[in-house]
Structure formats: structure tokens, C-alpha cells
Amino acid sequence: MNIFEKILARASERKEVTPGEIVExxxxxxxxxxxxxxxxxxxxxxxxxxxxxxxxxxxxxxxHLVPASTIRAATLQKGLREFIKEQGxxxxxxxxxxxxxHQVFHEKGHVRPGELIVGADSHTCTYGALGAFAxxxxxxxxxxxxxxxxxWFKVPKALKVQATGAFKRNTTSKDLILKIIGDTxxxxxxxxxxxxxxxxxxxxxxxxxxxxxxxxxxxxxxAGIVPxxxxxxxxxxxxTKRSLKPIRSDRDAxxxxxxxxxxxxxxxxxxxxxxxxxxxxxxxxxxxxxDQVFIGSxxxxxxxxxxxxxxxxxxxxxxxxxxxxxxxxxxEIYRQCLKEGLFRIFMEAGAIVTNATCGPCLGGHMGxxxxxxxxxxxxxxxxxxxxxxxESEVYLANPATAAASGITGNITDPNELRRR
Amino acid sequence: MAISGKAIKFGDNINTDxxxxxxxxxxxxxxxxxxxxxxxxxxxxxxxxxxxVILIGGKNFGCGSSREQAPxxxxxxxxxxxxxxxxxxxxxxxxxxxxxxxxxCSEASExxxxxxxxxxxxxxxxxxxxxxxLTLKAFPLPQFILNLLEVGGLIPHxxxxxxxx
Numbered sequence: 001m002n003i004f005e006k007i008l009a010r011a012s013e014r015k016e017v018t019p020g021e022i023v024e025x026x027x028x029x030x031x032x033x034x035x036x037x038x039x040x041x042x043x044x045x046x047x048x049x050x051x052x053x054x055x056x057x058x059x060x061x062x063x064h065l066v067p068a069s070t071i072r073a074a075t076l077q078k079g080l081r082e083f084i085k086e087q088g089x090x091x092x093x094x095x096x097x098x099x100x101x102h103q104v105f106h107e108k109g110h111v112r113p114g115e116l117i118v119g120a121d122s123h124t125c126t127y128g129a130l131g132a133f134a135x136x137x138x139x140x141x142x143x144x145x146x147x148x149x150x151x152w153f154k155v156p157k158a159l160k161v162q163a164t165g166a167f168k169r170n171t172t173s174k175d176l177i178l179k180i181i182g183d184t185x186x187x188x189x190x191x192x193x194x195x196x197x198x199x200x201x202x203x204x205x206x207x208x209x210x211x212x213x214x215x216x217x218x219x220x221x222x223a224g225i226v227p228x229x230x231x232x233x234x235x236x237x238x239x240t241k242r243s244l245k246p247i248r249s250d251r252d253a254x255x256x257x258x259x260x261x262x263x264x265x266x267x268x269x270x271x272x273x274x275x276x277x278x279x280x281x282x283x284x285x286x287x288x289x290x291d292q293v294f295i296g297s298x299x300x301x302x303x304x305x306x307x308x309x310x311x312x313x314x315x316x317x318x319x320x321x322x323x324x325x326x327x328x329x330x331x332e333i334y335r336q337c338l339k340e341g342l343f344r345i346f347m348e349a350g351a352i353v354t355n356a357t358c359g360p361c362l363g364g365h366m367g368x369x370x371x372x373x374x375x376x377x378x379x380x381x382x383x384x385x386x387x388x389x390x391e392s393e394v395y396l397a398n399p400a401t402a403a404a405s406g407i408t409g410n411i412t413d414p415n416e417l418r419r420r
Numbered sequence: 421m422a423i424s425g426k427a428i429k430f431g432d433n434i435n436t437d438x439x440x441x442x443x444x445x446x447x448x449x450x451x452x453x454x455x456x457x458x459x460x461x462x463x464x465x466x467x468x469x470x471x472x473v474i475l476i477g478g479k480n481f482g483c484g485s486s487r488e489q490a491p492x493x494x495x496x497x498x499x500x501x502x503x504x505x506x507x508x509x510x511x512x513x514x515x516x517x518x519x520x521x522x523x524x525c526s527e528a529s530e531x532x533x534x535x536x537x538x539x540x541x542x543x544x545x546x547x548x549x550x551x552x553x554l555t556l557k558a559f560p561l562p563q564f565i566l567n568l569l570e571v572g573g574l575i576p577h578x579x580x581x582x583x584x585x
Contacts (some may be wrong), residue, residue, distance in 0.1 A: 024565075039448045039488055046575045049582050065446065072446045122486040122510055138488035139515035144578045152564075186433045187480030191509055220480055222509055275433060362442040362485075383437040383484060385460045390441075 002253035004193035022348035028115035036120035043143035056388035069365035082392030099330030101358025102298035111226035114247035129209035131228030163200035173208035174398035182279030190220030207304035271396040285411040293406040296327030300378035312403035319409030324351035336409030432478035454496030469498035477504035482511025519573035525558035
């Protein structure tokens with residue numbers, strides 16, 4: 001069996017499962033946030049069981065509209081806090097305690113390799129970077145999980161990505177996943193699991209793996225997993241004292257298809273509006289003028305990303321027609337940025353640094369776009385109206401490309417930026 | 421359970437951001453959400469859907485975010501059933517869970533025309549285009565999903581499981 005089948009077999013207490021089969025599985029961990037949580041609570045109350053199945057397996061993270069952007073958001077957040085207290089849920093990361101859910105959830109030790117995790121957010125697939133089977137679900141589905149601790153799954157078919165080689169300067173795992181989505185298409189991996197293997201992945205940092213797994217849902221995948229290795233175990237062990245039972249694919253595991261990549265041939269890529277699979281090399285887009293840069297999100301708001309952006313922005317200034325928003329993905333990353341002096345670099349370049357939030361990425365609050373405005377963003381979606389007006393446009397890129405574009409005012413391959 | 425209504429057609433990759441933009445997510449009121457359904461693509465959609473319609477999509481319908489507000493907005497606007505070549509999995513589950521039937525049919529986006537009067541049988545997986553005498557084949561819904569829809573979605577289903585009904 002492959003890793004997807006083995007995790008689902010374990011979670012559904014079966015010896016073996018096969019693709020297409022429907023299994024009822026026990027959920028190891030469940031996550032909600034301030035936008036999907038209130039609807040989960042509403043459905044949970046309608047079900048009427050009174051108590052959640054296991055308060056220790058539930059994590060709540062406030063990140064989408066934080067600090068509350070409207071009275072309505074504040075009211076929903078207040079209701080969610082009351083629910084958490086009433087149910088005895090301990091793992092609450094309120095405003096000031098956490099940050100973006102798909103950073104905080106693993107940073108605080110809630111992911112272990114081999115676990116089955118559901119989150120009421122489509123980018124829950126991020127945790128596959130640590131060897132877990134993690135996938136997004138809706139709010140009512142989550143209310144059912146809160147009640148029973150179980151959920152039905154169709155065992156997915158699996159794809160394997162085999163990537164070799166070393167990334168070139170200013171080219172990152174973001175460019176690889178954009179390239180993959182460009183190749184498979186928006187729905188190209190629909191209902192499937194994607195396992196990421198090869199030397200490019202064994203040599204890849206945890207931050208880089210998180211970026212890749214974060215975006216598998218943009219190809220329609222149910223989950224993406226990097227097989228757990230020493231790097232995974234080291235990371236997880238610094239985050240949790242709970243025991244680990246990693247699961248890996250069997251040697252004779254089967255896959256529907258294998259896609260091969262040599263990352264040393266990759267250059268910085270950009271997903272052009274209005275779909276994530278509309279991917280072109282950054283160097284071909286130098287005529288695209290931009291109004292805003294967003295560096296942050298559950299895709300690229302981590303330490304490695306902010307260091308990369310800072311390396312481009314150091315001793316440089318943002319173009320006078322451009323505004324740049326930098327959002328570290330968590331309080332921990334925020335503190336580390338302070339320690340390393342990255343905020344000084346961003347601010348001297350002319351950027352604004354916000355608290356850890358999803359706000360700009362989903363057009364929720366802070367940095368919404370006006371009609372006809374163009375943003376280059378390190379986030380994961382460029383759909384019509386994603387970051388504001390339906391007439392605005394979003395281009396997706398790695399943090400070096402986003403930073404370089406902020407300096408020139410046009411989309412810029414960071415390797416073509418004039419040397420200082 | 422037969423479902424009928426006029427067809428309204430959209431293309432491939434209709435994502436949840438255009439079905440209901442992020443700025444409306446601080447609402448969980450179906451009626452309010454319905455007033456903004458699909459406004460990113462067609463601001464007149466809520467008026468057109470009011471009489472009760474069947475939505476036809478292409479590939480990967482409902483891709484993007486896990487927001488349950490997306491099928492809620494469609495259902496509340498007047499959509500009785502969504503038929504697409506394929507669905508993004510979270511949208512599909514959300515739809516069924518809130519009691520909005522979702523059917524996969526490889527030929528609907530090609531053969532159904534805007535405004536056709538359709539009659540859908542989710543159990544047998546048939547879509548009758550009565551205005552033109554056509555019958556299309558959809559993937560029939562498995563029994564456990566039909567059961568979910570028959571009781572009105574996941575909430576009544578789980579209520580049943582825990583002995584609340």
C-alpha cells in the first residue's frame with residue numbers, strides 16, 4: 001500500500017484498503033478557525049449532542065479576520081470563544097497567541113506523521129509536509145466530526161512526483177509546485193493523493209515542503225504528502241512530546257502515474273490571473289505593472305520566505321507607485337524576524353509589516369484591491385475578486401519574485417534585478 | 421426524488437471565491453448569502469435563480485476554499501441541484517451535507533442549453549431534457565448519499581445516529 005492507503009487503513013482499523021473503497025475513519029486531530037468555526041458551532045448546536053467527542057483533539061485558531069475587522073466578525077469570534085470555554089477545548093490560539101492556522105497548527109506540535117487530520121479550511125493539506133494525511137472539510141462536516149470523531153473517506157488514487165536536482169538561486173519550492181499545477185491543470189489531481197519523493201524533497205527544508213503541500217488543493221488533490229524522514233522527525237520532536245509512529249509507503253506501493261521534475265532547470269514562475277494553473281516564467285511578464293505586493297500567507301509567510309524577501313530588499317527601496325504588505329505567518333516567526341532585524345529591512349525599503357493574519361490573501365481585510373489594480377502575491381489563489389474588487393488581478397509568485405517586482409514596479413525575475 | 425427546473429450554465433473551474441466572495445464570509449445567514457451568490461461572475465444570478473433552477477457546470481466545479489457558504493448561497497438563491505462534469509471534493513461533500521444534490525455527468529455541459537427544462541433523478545442518475553426529448557446519463561448517487569439527501573443533509577443524519585430523532 002502507498003502512504004495514503006496505509007494511513008486510511010490504520011485510521012479505519014483495517015488491514016488493507018484499496019482506491020475507490022469508502023471507509024469510515026477515526027479522526028486524530030480537527031481544526032477550525034474564526035471564519036469556518038462559527039458555522040461549525042451553529043451546525044453542532046443543531047445536531048444537539050451537547051459535548052464534543054474529544055476536546056483534546058480539537059484545535060481552534062483565530063487568523064482570518066484578526067484583530068476583528070468589523071463588529072460582525074467580533075461578534076462571531078466572541079461566540080466561538082464561548083463555545084471553546086464551554087466545551088473545555090484547551091488548544092485555542094487567540095489573537096496574539098498564534099497566527100495563520102497552517103503555520104501555528106504544526107508549530108505548536110499538533111501534527112504527527114501518520115495521523116489523519118481534518119481542518120475546516122481547504123489548505124489543511126499543508127500538514128502533509130510532515131507525513132500526515134491532512135485534508136480540508138466544510139463546517140457541517142466538522143460539526144459531525146466534533147460529534148462522532150469519525151468521517152467517511154473514499155480511498156484516493158495516488159500520483160507520485162519524483163523531483164531531483166538542486167534549486168537555482170532565487171528559485172524555490174513555490175516555483176516547483178506552480179510548475180506542477182501548471183502541468184496538471186486546476187483540476188488535474190482531483191480526488192487524488194500526491195506523494196512527493198526524490199532528492200529535491202529529501203534536501204528540502206520543512207518550510208519548503210509546507211509550501212508545496214499547501215498548494216496541492218489548487219490541483220484538486222485531496223492530500224499531498226512528503227514521506228517522513230529524519231528532517232521531519234527532528235522538526236516534530238522539537239514541537240511535541242507525544243510519541244511518534246511514522247508511516248511510509250511500501251516498496252511495492254502502486255501509483256496511478258509518476259511525474260518527473262529536475263528542479264535545477266526551473267526558473268522563477270508566476271501564476272497569472274484568473275487561475276492557478278495559468279503559469280508562466282516571471283521573465284516573460286516584465287510588461288505587467290503592479291500596484292501592490294503581498295508577502296505572507298500559509299503558503300509563503302514563513303522564516304525562510306521572509307529571509308529570502310529581505311535578501312532582495314536589503315538596501316533597496318520599493319517603487320514609488322507600489323505598496324508592499326508583509327505578514328509574518330505566526331507570532332513565533334514575528335519574534336524571529338525582530339531578532340534577525342528583518343523588519344528594519346522591510347520598513348527601510350518602504351513596506352508595511354502587519355500582524356500574522358490571512359486578511360489580505362482572501363480579500364478579508366487589510367490591503368483589499370480597487371478595480372483595475374494589480375497585486376503580486378506569495379499566497380495561493382488568484383481567482384476573480386480573491387483579494388478585493390472582481391476587476392482587480394492577482395499574480396502568484398515566490399517571495400524573491402514578489403520582492404523584486406516591488407522594487408521595479410513591474411513583474412520581475414529576481415535574477416534579472418540589477419546588481420548593486 | 422425527482423428534481424426539476426430550468427438550466428443555468430457556467431463553465432469549467434467555477435471556484436468558491438466567485439460563488440461567494442471572502443468579504444461575505446462573516447455571514448452565516450443563508451438568505452443574505454443567497455443575495456450575493458455568483459455575483460463575481462453574474463450579478464443578475466440571484467434574480468435569475470429565484471424561480472428554482474438547476475445549475476450546470478463543467479470540470480472541477482466548486483474548486484478553492486472549504487467555505488460551506490458557497491453551496492449555502494447557491495441553495496438559498498434557488499439552486500435545486502448542481503450538475504457538473506466533475507466537482508472539487510470539498511464543495512461536493514459540503515453540497516450533499518447541506519442537502520443540495522450534486523451529480524456528476526460528463527455530457528451535461530455540452531448537451532444542455534441555457535434555459536432547458538430539466539428533470540433529474542439522482543437515484544437512477546438520469547437527466548431528462550424534456551424541452552428537447554433528450555435523456556442524459558449521470559453517475560447515480562450511492563445509497564448512503566441518497567440516504568443523507570433524503571433526510572435533508574448531514575445534520576439530521578447525525579441526529580439520527582445519536583438517537584435524537
